[in-house]
Amino acid sequence: MSxxxxxxxxxxxLLIDQISKIYIKTHFMERExxxxxxxFRINFIENEGMAWGAKIPTWLxxxxxxxxxxxxxxxxxxxxxxxxxxxxxxKYLIVSxxxxxxxxxxNIIDSVFYGVMFDHSQGQVATLFSDKPYGTLFHGKVVDMLYFPIITNAHWPSWFPVIGGQEFSFFNAIFNIADAAISVGVGILIVFNKKAFAKQ
Incomplete structure (x- = not known):
């Protein structure tokens, strides 16, 4: 592949990812x-950029x-x-x-630029190129919106050890196109490992 x-x-x-994020930011309030x-739901949230909203400690x-x-x-x-x-x-390796x-x-574009491109989304729809941005350069939040609650309000069987009877749901992650691209790329490397890393 060239x-x-x-x-x-x-x-x-990148185009699909950024168009979808800008659309969500300028049409939805956070948590809408x-x-x-x-x-499948569109569920707009913002996070600091790590998986599941985790943060790096300030001392780091x-x-x-x-x-x-x-x-x-x-x-x-x-x-x-x-x-x-x-x-x-x-091609498997190159595509992945x-x-x-x-x-x-x-996701880097969000982290670097969104803090100075938009105002905040809490209780309002954000404005693109606002004169009152919510953050600074390198301190933007990543926009997530894709939510697939395939199983909700289900319960483990009562006979199941330790967690029997407890409620659970399947696939609670809220993500974006960029996250999906990374997951698909890694998935290709795992599933087609021998083809991806075949000796030339």
């Missing part, structure tokens, strides 16, 4: 939810540390993509790296 095609994948994923199907540099680490990681992934194309590695790169870059 580098041009790999970059095309990155650009397409819309049912699309019984198993907080949000800025996470953003800078991500920028370094994207540089490394970008080099990996270039090197894999140069060495004519398999391109998806991971696009996803990581998509």
């Amino acid at each position: 580098l041009k095609k790999a970059y095309l994948i990155v650009i397409l994923v 939810s819309v049912d699309v199907f019984s198993w 540099g907080g949000k800025l540390t996470l953003t800078l680490f991500r920028i370094l990681a994207v540089g490394g992934i970008g080099w990996w993509l270039w090197d894999s194309v140069r060495k004519h590695h398999s 790296i391109a998806l991971i790169l696009a996803g990581a870059f998509g």
Whole structure:
């Protein structure tokens, strides 16, 4: 696969990711939810950028540390993509790296720029290019909106050890297109491992 095609994948994923995020930011208030199907909702939340809303402690540099680490990681992934194309590695590997790169870059855009591009979304719909932004450069929040509550309000069988009778739901994660691209890219590497890393 050529580098041009790999970059095309990155650009397409980035466009879809950013268009969807900007639309949600400028049409929804935070925590606003819309049912699309019984198993799929648009549920707008924002987080500091780590999985499940986790934060880096302030003594480790907080949000800025996470953003800078991500920028370094994207540089490394970008080099990996270039090197894999140069060495004519398999399409499985190149596509998966391109998806991971696009996803990581998509969330970096939120982290770096959204704090100075939008005002806040609590109790109001955010304004793009607001004169009163909610944050500063490198301190933006990542926009998530895709929610697939496939199983809700279910209970473990009473005979099940330790958690028997307790309520559970399946797939509580709320994510975005960038997260999905990273997950698909990693999934390709896992499922098609032998083809992805086949010797040339």
